[in-house]
Amino acid sequence: MSAHENEEKMILDVKDLHASVEGSPILNGMNLSLKPGEVHAIMGPNGSGKSTFANVLAGREDYTVEKGSVRYRDLDLLDLDPEERACEGIFLAFQYPVSIPGISNAYFLRSALNAVRRYKEEPEVDAVDFLQLVRSKMELVGMDEKLLQRSVNDGFSGGEKKRNEILQMAVLDPKLAILDETDSGLDIDALRIVAEGVNALRGGDRSFIVVTHYQRLLDYIVPDHVHVLSEGQIVRSGDKTLAHELEREGYSWLESGHAAEKSQEAS
Amino acid sequence: MSEAEELQKLADKEYEFGFVTDVESDSLPPGLDEDTIREIVKRKGEPDWLLEYRLKAFRHWQTMEDPAWAKVEKNTVNYQDLIYYSAPKPKKQLESLDEVDPELLETFEKLGISLEEQKRLSNVAVDAVFDSVSVATTFSDKLAELGIIFCSFSEAVKEHPELVRKYLGSVVPYTDNFYSALNSAVFSDGSFCYIPKGVACPMELSTYFRINAAGTGQFERTLIVADEGSTVSYLEGCTAPMRDENQLHAAVVELVALEEATIKYSTVQNWYPGDADGVGGIYNFVTKRGLCKGDRSKISWTQVETGSAITWKYPSCILQGDDSIGEFYSVALTNNFQQADTGTKMVHLGKRTKSTIISKGISAGQGQNTYRGLVDVKKGAEDARNFSQCDSMLLGDRCGAHTFPYVEVRNPSAKVEHEATTSKIGEDQIFYCNQRGISTEDAVSMIVNGFCKEVFSELPMEFAVEAQKLLAVSLEGSVG
Ligand SMILES: Nc1ncnc2c1ncn2[C@@H]1O[C@H](COP(=O)(O)OP(=O)(O)OP(=O)(O)O)[C@@H](O)[C@H]1O
Ligand SMILES: [Mg+2]
Numbered sequence: 001m002s003a004h005e006n007e008e009k010m011i012l013d014v015k016d017l018h019a020s021v022e023g024s025p026i027l028n029g030m031n032l033s034l035k036p037g038e039v040h041a042i043m044g045p046n047g048s049g050k051s052t053f054a055n056v057l058a059g060r061e062d063y064t065v066e067k068g069s070v071r072y073r074d075l076d077l078l079d080l081d082p083e084e085r086a087c088e089g090i091f092l093a094f095q096y097p098v099s100i101p102g103i104s105n106a107y108f109l110r111s112a113l114n115a116v117r118r119y120k121e122e123p124e125v126d127a128v129d130f131l132q133l134v135r136s137k138m139e140l141v142g143m144d145e146k147l148l149q150r151s152v153n154d155g156f157s158g159g160e161k162k163r164n165e166i167l168q169m170a171v172l173d174p175k176l177a178i179l180d181e182t183d184s185g186l187d188i189d190a191l192r193i194v195a196e197g198v199n200a201l202r203g204g205d206r207s208f209i210v211v212t213h214y215q216r217l218l219d220y221i222v223p224d225h226v227h228v229l230s231e232g233q234i235v236r237s238g239d240k241t242l243a244h245e246l247e248r249e250g251y252s253w254l255e256s257g258h259a260a261e262k263s264q265e266a267s
Numbered sequence: 268m269s270e271a272e273e274l275q276k277l278a279d280k281e282y283e284f285g286f287v288t289d290v291e292s293d294s295l296p297p298g299l300d301e302d303t304i305r306e307i308v309k310r311k312g313e314p315d316w317l318l319e320y321r322l323k324a325f326r327h328w329q330t331m332e333d334p335a336w337a338k339v340e341k342n343t344v345n346y347q348d349l350i351y352y353s354a355p356k357p358k359k360q361l362e363s364l365d366e367v368d369p370e371l372l373e374t375f376e377k378l379g380i381s382l383e384e385q386k387r388l389s390n391v392a393v394d395a396v397f398d399s400v401s402v403a404t405t406f407s408d409k410l411a412e413l414g415i416i417f418c419s420f421s422e423a424v425k426e427h428p429e430l431v432r433k434y435l436g437s438v439v440p441y442t443d444n445f446y447s448a449l450n451s452a453v454f455s456d457g458s459f460c461y462i463p464k465g466v467a468c469p470m471e472l473s474t475y476f477r478i479n480a481a482g483t484g485q486f487e488r489t490l491i492v493a494d495e496g497s498t499v500s501y502l503e504g505c506t507a508p509m510r511d512e513n514q515l516h517a518a519v520v521e522l523v524a525l526e527e528a529t530i531k532y533s534t535v536q537n538w539y540p541g542d543a544d545g546v547g548g549i550y551n552f553v554t555k556r557g558l559c560k561g562d563r564s565k566i567s568w569t570q571v572e573t574g575s576a577i578t579w580k581y582p583s584c585i586l587q588g589d590d591s592i593g594e595f596y597s598v599a600l601t602n603n604f605q606q607a608d609t610g611t612k613m614v615h616l617g618k619r620t621k622s623t624i625i626s627k628g629i630s631a632g633q634g635q636n637t638y639r640g641l642v643d644v645k646k647g648a649e650d651a652r653n654f655s656q657c658d659s660m661l662l663g664d665r666c667g668a669h670t671f672p673y674v675e676v677r678n679p680s681a682k683v684e685h686e687a688t689t690s691k692i693g694e695d696q697i698f699y700c701n702q703r704g705i706s707t708e709d710a711v712s713m714i715v716n717g718f719c720k721e722v723f724s725e726l727p728m729e730f731a732v733e734a735q736k737l738l739a740v741s742l743e744g745s746v747g
Pocket of ligand 1: 050051
């Protein structure tokens, strides 16, 4: 296949995706395409399905895909186990990072990195190389080295958890990173540091889906596209100015029945 | 890192140690009566006082009933079907490894604990028990320089009868329970260890048990005496060959710590638990008890139990000396149809005695895991302290965890604290690991290891590594 064709290729192509939890539909026909290197922001009211979308992409079993398809690079994403998706370069920064008592952050991260490397048939990293790598990445996200020896997210402050997600992302070097409200719970400085960390990882073919409620984050991480999710559908898409508009006007327009209409305009 | 490879070998995959060694056994026919005991004594060349002891125990045992009180279900053992003596040939005491039956060495090799390697590798002295007779003892010379005695129980009976006679049954009398009575009557061999006054044993003392010849009940006897001001750390680990019939193991371990002595006893137990349907597997009914006889003495039990079809085991401490300390750190895992009923007894007699109990129970499959503990503060135990923490983790919804913490306090100055938690292994945690590329199996073993951390950190380093791998192996296929 030619280089030209490659460029045109989508890294992610979601078509008419329907998903439900315990019988109740949550995603109702999602469509989304990302080109390599793009940053897409997804906004939308609470409960509109943003985290659900992120979790479905990551392969969480609680969600049943009823209909639709997801192509990721050359792969049918929905055919893969969660760990295969991770090893293929999908990274989800959790809205609520999970703690694992008794397992050190360093051990966890090294196990993850080596799992990915084994999958790619690359040699595993030894403790020394790992420490070097992780130290450089910790600088990037401005994280205290002491957190390496603490149990994974156990007793971490909200901000520390979010930074830890970004640290993991930096170490695991994904192709598509999905950040689910990584900005919530961060103070202004932390927000800037995390955003800088993300920006440092931006570039090349790495793509991002950034879920957020606040335009503030998008001042730092400037998106190529902004989408509004409502009731499990993208109802509006636009460029970064859409985020400003939402900040000013909120989501009240969704209720006035314009949603479908605006969606038409967008596509 | 040949040590790591060693441990790897030891802990690798399903039940790798399910092989049977082809050594010619010199066994007694099945069955048990007074003549059997006389025959054991004769073959082992034991003195009259020991014959007397055994016979008294046997007569007492005959008056007792097979206990059924613990929360486990079990098939009845027919004691007349068991073989009570079995010795591998050659029987004579060996000077060096060259004299050991090559077949035996091969077995040890398969277990990843070849004595050759052990000798070269480490500062771990190994008294290997193969079936009922010890076949090789290493490091004895080095230990002898310090006056430390570490030998098979049979040898101790011959060489140090005064010590054995003084302490045998002093902590676990044969009248204690059904299995201790049986053990006292027919025990075959085991380990004996004496640390003289003021000596800190410079290496971990270690025994590897192995049940071999089919249908042989194994009755180990271990006695450790730490004289005033001495310290010792003792490791016990075991594996057994796969067999489609239940095998009984009823060991007795007695520890005696005199004034200011410290004994640390660590066990990693990996006996055949039966297949995925619960067929076969070892019955493990062990009596382990330590006596903190002297003031300021300390006994610490650490156990990691992953094996056996049925486990009844309550390593206990009698805190007799003032300011003495008892500790119990335990991880017990049950998978498939395994049943474990374990815990501890802390008996506070002396003033300002202190005990700590940390128990982690993990149940998977249809495993049933019971913690049964007793903190018993007697009248004279002024200002006694106890802290107990019992945590259970469930994997799946067909397994069970049960906690029975009994507390008896007869002195009002006592402070007894108890904490207990039960948690299900989190889908959230597993998914989080999956999302970072870690497989479900590895995730489960990681989360469980994290859960057990407080106990593992009490184990000597190499044992901790081994224990983690055993948990991983034992949990294979239990989730996902
Ligand atoms: N595991 C679940 N069980 C039941 N309902 C669920 C589950 N997960 C999500 N839902 C429901 O699906 C809907 C969408 O939830 P989701 O978390 O995707 O929203 P969100 O857009 O991320 O909201 P927020 O902005 O508050 O994070 C909600 O109504 C939620 O209650
Ligand atoms: Mg959300």
